[in-house]
Amino acid sequence: MAVVIIGTLDTKGEEIGFARDVIESQGVETHLVDVGVLDDPEFEPDTSASEVAEAGGTTLDALREDADRGEAMEAMGRGAAAVAQRLHEAGVLDGVLGLGGSGNTSIATTAMRSLPVGVPKFMVSTMASGDTEPYVGSRDIAMLYSVADIEGLNQLSRQVIANAALAMVGMVANEPDVAVEDRPTIGITMFGVTTPCVQHARELLEARGYETIVFHATGTGGRAMESLIEEGIIDGVLDVTTTEWADELVGGVLNAGPERLDAAGDAGIPQVVSTGALDMVNFGPRDSVPEEFEGRQFHIHNPQVTLMRTTPSENADLGRIIAEKLNAATGPTALALPLGGVSMLDVEGEDFYDPEADTALFDALREHLGPDVERLELDTDINDESFAEAIVDTLDEYMRESGRGPTS
Structure with a gap:
């Protein structure tokens, strides 16, 4: 077994060498990948770095001559990802450890994000106490705040780096006893306000012989599901909660990007899609909501999360966008409409109850949906058990008609 350590050996050689020594003292091999551009490494x-640069489509000499830090970080990130993938495919990468400031955090986590879920990934970084989403993305990357800058060894940095090195040893040396069952896997999207639907649907699917993976529709959750579909890990999709498109359209903080709802259709796998939580756009604390939205209908979910009701106009746009996404699907696809409300807050007596907005959403979906997409309409809200039963059926x-269902 071997831990790949990614770092800038021209500026962080002492610290990287210390991490290497801690790992190797535990009987685990290491493979050092140098991504330093400024100078020659402190040791071989x-x-x-020349090999990494070439794997990134350039040369080390060219990067040094251009002296463009941003360009260098991007190229070395590409190269480190290519090197990490090659080492993993060759069976000489059991885990990846990175340590550094913003530059090497960007490079090393680019490499980590290129590896499959399940491969241990650990980043010691000065950036780990802030917004880590750009570094983690939709991958299982652990980040440890270095507390002090990674600049020389001292009583603090030795302890932090040693902890990270030993954590990596523990991950690669102790393979978890995780049972892997040969069952078709269904990806499901959930929000707090669609939880009852998803819980019932998951129970029904598992009783019929499926494995389920539930994704929290917080932007990264949707992207994670889309990437796992692309990797072939997910065999079918119950996309109950498409709320990330509301954030993408209106400008909320939990958007999953314009490719959301593409992967299942492109892969041709069965999917049933609904309109869960399209009644809301997500923001942070109430005082973080942009001024342009003052006067709108809000619901304080908790001190850190403010929800804003979508308007009839926004819902009409959402209906068109989602219909166009589903029309492009190459596999069996259905759209399920809960006519009694798309979330816990969108029922009579709750803050986001707005029949006009819901009608705009449903009418736009009906207008733009193509003939190849099956349409299910139920006179219940999304969390009624009968709705979950219909979409699971x-x-x-x-799944069974396409040969992807359970074999027993």
């Missing part, structure tokens, strides 16, 4: 790596039928 296993993969040189439809997806199960698609």
